[in-house]
Amino acid sequence: MTTRWTRKDLLGLRELTADEINFVLETTDAFKQVGTREIKKVPALRGKTLVNFFVEPSTRTRTSFELAAFRLSADVINISATTSSLTKGETLKDTARNLEALQADIIVLRHSSAGAPQFLASRLKASVINAGDGAHEHPTQALLDLYTIRERRGKIAGLHVAIIGDILFSRVARSNIFGLLKLGARVTLVGPSTLVPREFEKLGAEVSHKIDDVLPTADVVNLLRIQHERQRREYFPGLGEYIRLFGLTKQRARLLKPDCLIMHPGPINRGVEIDSEVADGLQSVILDQVTNGLAVRMAVLYLCGGIAT
Amino acid sequence: MKPKQNPTADVPIMDAEAIHKALRRIAHEIIEGNPNLESVVLAGIPSRGVEIASRIAAFIREIDKTDIETGVIDVAMHRDDVGTRKELPVVHASKLPVPLEDRTVIIVDDVLYTGRTVRAAMDAINSFGRPARVQLAVLVDRGHRELPIRPDYIGKNLPTATREQIQVRLRAKGISGLRTLAACWFRRSAETNFPLGPRKSAEISNLQ
Numbered sequence: 429m430t431t432r433w434t435r436k437d438l439l440g441l442r443e444l445t446a447d448e449i450n451f452v453l454e455t456t457d458a459f460k461q462v463g464t465r466e467i468k469k470v471p472a473l474r475g476k477t478l479v480n481f482f483v484e485p486s487t488r489t490r491t492s493f494e495l496a497a498f499r500l501s502a503d504v505i506n507i508s509a510t511t512s513s514l515t516k517g518e519t520l521k522d523t524a525r526n527l528e529a530l531q532a533d534i535i536v537l538r539h540s541s542a543g544a545p546q547f548l549a550s551r552l553k554a555s556v557i558n559a560g561d562g563a564h565e566h567p568t569q570a571l572l573d574l575y576t577i578r579e580r581r582g583k584i585a586g587l588h589v590a591i592i593g594d595i596l597f598s599r600v601a602r603s604n605i606f607g608l609l610k611l612g613a614r615v616t617l618v619g620p621s622t623l624v625p626r627e628f629e630k631l632g633a634e635v636s637h638k639i640d641d642v643l644p645t646a647d648v649v650n651l652l653r654i655q656h657e658r659q660r661r662e663y664f665p666g667l668g669e670y671i672r673l674f675g676l677t678k679q680r681a682r683l684l685k686p687d688c689l690i691m692h693p694g695p696i697n698r699g700v701e702i703d704s705e706v707a708d709g710l711q712s713v714i715l716d717q718v719t720n721g722l723a724v725r726m727a728v729l730y731l732c733g734g735i736a737t
Numbered sequence: 738m739k740p741k742q743n744p745t746a747d748v749p750i751m752d753a754e755a756i757h758k759a760l761r762r763i764a765h766e767i768i769e770g771n772p773n774l775e776s777v778v779l780a781g782i783p784s785r786g787v788e789i790a791s792r793i794a795a796f797i798r799e800i801d802k803t804d805i806e807t808g809v810i811d812v813a814m815h816r817d818d819v820g821t822r823k824e825l826p827v828v829h830a831s832k833l834p835v836p837l838e839d840r841t842v843i844i845v846d847d848v849l850y851t852g853r854t855v856r857a858a859m860d861a862i863n864s865f866g867r868p869a870r871v872q873l874a875v876l877v878d879r880g881h882r883e884l885p886i887r888p889d890y891i892g893k894n895l896p897t898a899t900r901e902q903i904q905v906r907l908r909a910k911g912i913s914g915l916r917t918l919a920a921c922w923f924r925r926s927a928e929t930n931f932p933l934g935p936r937k938s939a940e941i942s943n944l945q
Contacts, residue, residue: 432824458811458828466835467864472814500814727828730814734825 433731437549437556440565441606449607452727453575459730460723462499472730473500476533480506481524482559484540488694488718489559489569493536496725502534502733524548534733537561542599555732563597568728569693570603572721574611576713577648579720580689585612590642592618592674593652593701595628596663600693601652605633616642619674622663639674643683650691651676651701667700676702681709689713750903751893756876759892760789763874764796766890771841774803776869778837780810782846782858783829785905789876790845808833810844812857837866843890847905849875852886879903 433451441449462470478497482490490506497504507527520539527535534555537545542564549556560566578584589608595601595617605628608615615633617624629635636642643649654670664670671677676690681703684690690702690712698704707714751759771777774797781790790807797805810833813826833842844858855873862871874890879897897903 455828458814458830461830461832462814462864465831465864466866470814470864471817471860730828731825 434735436732436735437545437558438567438728438732439545439549439556439558441567441570441603441610442565444567444607444610446610446612449571449574449610452571452724452731453578455727455731456571456575456720456723459499459726460720462726463719463723469499469501471501473497473502473533473733476500476502476733477531478502478504478534478536478729478733479527479532480504480536480559481527482507482536482538483509483520483544484538484560485509486538486560488721489538490536492718492721493557493559493568493725493729496722496729497534499722500726500729502729505532520544520547521551524552528552528554534729557728557732560599562599563602564599565603565606566599566693567603568721568725569600570607571728572717572724573600573604573650573691573693574607575720575724576691576717577689579716580713581647584608586614587647588614588616588645589648589650590616590618590646591633591650591652592639592642592676593623594654594663595619595624595652597623597655598652600650602631604650605631609633616646618642620664620670639676639680640683643680643688644685646684646688648689648691649676649684650693651696652693653695653697653701671700675700676706678703678705681706681711684711686711691717693717750895751877756892759876760792761796761800763890763892764793764800767793767843767874768797768801768803770889773841774801774805776839777841777843778806778808778834778868779843779845779874780808780833780858780862782810782812782844782854786844786846789847789874793845793874806834808842810858810861812854812861815857815860817853817857831861831865833862833865835866837862837868840868841870841872842868843872843874845874847876848903849873849878849886849888849891850881850903852882852884855886856884876905877903 462468480490480493494504524535532554534557535548536557536559537548538559539561542562544561545556545558558565558567574584581587591601591604605615609632616636617628617633618636618639621637624635626635688711690706692702692714696702696707698707767777768774779790779794781787787809794805794807797803809829809831811829811831813828816826842862844855846854859871862868872889875888876892877895878888878891879895881899
């Protein structure tokens with residue numbers, strides 16, 4: 429292993445090399461092992477302060493980062509949109525500079541605007557970890573998806589991964605596309621043409637509007653939630669039609685190869701993008717993703733936050 | 738096969754044969770000191786400690802017909818110099834049998850120097866449980882301890898200056914793909930002008 433990590437920030441997978449992504453995944457192996465110990469805590473980031481700065485609501489990502497920081501012995505403060513001074517008219521930059529004045533070493537930022545983490549990273553000495561910015565990137569989610577695929581299938585190169593659903597508004601999809609393609613997977617994006625425009629082909633992914641054509645050759649299907657909160661107008665006639673055309677129903681799941689992995693970044697809408705029985709079935713690795721997310725975030729916090737500044 | 742010679746400043750201090758003998762003697766001492774040999778776990782510190790642990794385990798198997806367990810104990814995330822290094826140590830996955838209660842864990846490393854790595858290893862072991870005993874086996878003890886740590890099994894005592902380096906190299910072993918310890922080199926940096934490297938070199942050269 430010749431690659432070394434030299435970044436203070438993790439902003440997206442677009443700027444990472446395949447070697448850097450693999451290095452994070454290998455580091456994750458070591459931190460996943462920590463979760464099996466009697467005492468699930470190591471002193472790697474003892475004395476460091478991490479701020480979970482979530483301007484957009486999130487429970488699972490924030491909790492995952494918080495637990496990851498605890499397991500690395502860092503001190504954690506949580507700031508949400510409602511408790512921050514942003515509601516009092518303070519700018520993002522001023523809020524962040526105040527956090528840095530309190531000697532915060534790592535800022536984990538979730539923001540509704542694409543580019544907010546880049547904005548902070550270029551202005552602060554603290555490490556900035558992107559926990560999702562608008563419809564742009566969600567790098568730790570993609571890394572945990574990659575880790576889960578690698579863990580289950582032993583490799584990523586050569587696999588066919590179908591990402592199904594609301595691609596247009598999905599930062600998870602974008603980060604996954606960058607990561608999967610860099611590691612040599614074939615990616616097909618599936619959904620209605622309003623949510624999966626052909627422009628995505630420019631990133632190197634394939635686009636399909638017919639789910640039944642894609643499922644039989646997929647090694648992994650990653651289902652995305654319809655993000656009603658990001659849609660200002662209706663992109664499809666109704667949920668009933670969406671389920672009929674793109675939902676991973678019990679019947680449709682029979683088209684899948686027996687060893688095809690079923691993934692979902694959560695929160696799942698049972699009966700919409702995925703049937704309950706499929707989500708809880710043997711091919712589902714949805715809960716593995718949650719467990720692996722913790723280990724991936726430990727690795728990322730260790731790599732970005734552990735270097736001398 | 739003869740190991741490739743490094744720059745002239747390198748002084749070989751143990752060849753493969755000497756390492757072989759030292760580890761065999763350590764295996765005898767472990768057998769002698771542990772009547773309940775099944776309870777012993779040899780926990781190697783990556784990466785050369787892991788190789789040395791597997792070599793000692795093979796000697797014990799040969800001498801006593803006892804299979805003892807080996808493990809891996811990663812110290813990178815337990816170090817006490819976090820935030821002071823420009824480059825992070827690479828973390829490896831640890832592997833120890835559990836439960837550790839009633840077991841004797843023998844930490845195995847190539848070179849014992851300040852003792853800080855061993856302290857980190859003891860902390861790491863504690864997060865797996867509470868072993869009955871923890872011991873320490875090293876191929877070379879070069880002195881200069883900064884902590885009250887003392888090895889139980891020593892391959893070679895080697896007085897050194899802090900500016901000098903000790904390198905233990907590994908070599909691939911035939912078709913089996915296993916590595917064996919090729920040689921131990923004593924690098925007198927006082928005699929050469931190469932920059933002062935890490936105090937305990939981390940270089941592994943695969944010589945075959």
